[in-house]
Amino acid sequence: MELEELKNLWEGMSDKLQQQEQHTKKLLEEVTEHKYHSKLRTIKTSETLGAVICYLGALYLILNFQKIEPLAEQIFAIIAIVLLFSLPVISLRSLKAMQQMPVSSKTYLETLTNFRKSRVQFIKFQRLTVSLGLFLVVIAIPVLAAIKGIDLSETEHFWTLTFPIGIIAFLGFGFWVLRSYTKTLKATEQLLSEIKN
Numbered sequence: 001m002e003l004e005e006l007k008n009l010w011e012g013m014s015d016k017l018q019q020q021e022q023h024t025k026k027l028l029e030e031v032t033e034h035k036y037h038s039k040l041r042t043i044k045t046s047e048t049l050g051a052v053i054c055y056l057g058a059l060y061l062i063l064n065f066q067k068i069e070p071l072a073e074q075i076f077a078i079i080a081i082v083l084l085f086s087l088p089v090i091s092l093r094s095l096k097a098m099q100q101m102p103v104s105s106k107t108y109l110e111t112l113t114n115f116r117k118s119r120v121q122f123i124k125f126q127r128l129t130v131s132l133g134l135f136l137v138v139i140a141i142p143v144l145a146a147i148k149g150i151d152l153s154e155t156e157h158f159w160t161l162t163f164p165i166g167i168i169a170f171l172g173f174g175f176w177v178l179r180s181y182t183k184t185l186k187a188t189e190q191l192l193s194e195i196k197n
Contacts, residue, residue: 039188040099043181047095051088058084064147073146076139083136087129094118094125112192119185126181130174137170 058081068074098118101111141163145152152158 035191036188037099039184039191040095043184044092044095044099046177047088047091051092054084054088061143061147067149068143068146070146073142077143080136080140080143083132087132087136090125091129094122098122112189115189115192119189122185123178123182126178130171130178133174134167134170137167 061077061081061084065074065077068077098115101114101118142152155162
């Protein structure tokens, strides 16, 4: 009789331990999921702000399109409007792929592999965005000058000082953003690899 009671007690404790282990695992997955999305939310916030700025810029160009006189500047304005509408879409879609990736429902290796693929794709799109953004800056300058009625050839030191400094500032900002995104994504990957181990 004592042996049977001991066996039942042992099975009961084993069941409780297994339930506790499952509960701990589920809790750990929820914490991982929360931290994962929290890190990506910082990128999404800045990308959303950038999207709003792009859309406002496109709206400004659309509202002032009738002020743009030469055909070349009108073509530049149309290209700029298309870029201002498409750059945020490219960026937010690549970010969305990482955000919708299920963290806790896959195995460790699948989760890490999918995240790495999404991260590489996102960084490639960000580099493309910086390149297209630089092109946008170059074509937007004559368009904005036409809207304001300014002749750039008569503006003193524009091409020798203002324009190069503006390009350098844009590139500096673009590469700073890329570096900070890369750092955040590496920290997110580290979080996934530490918690899944």
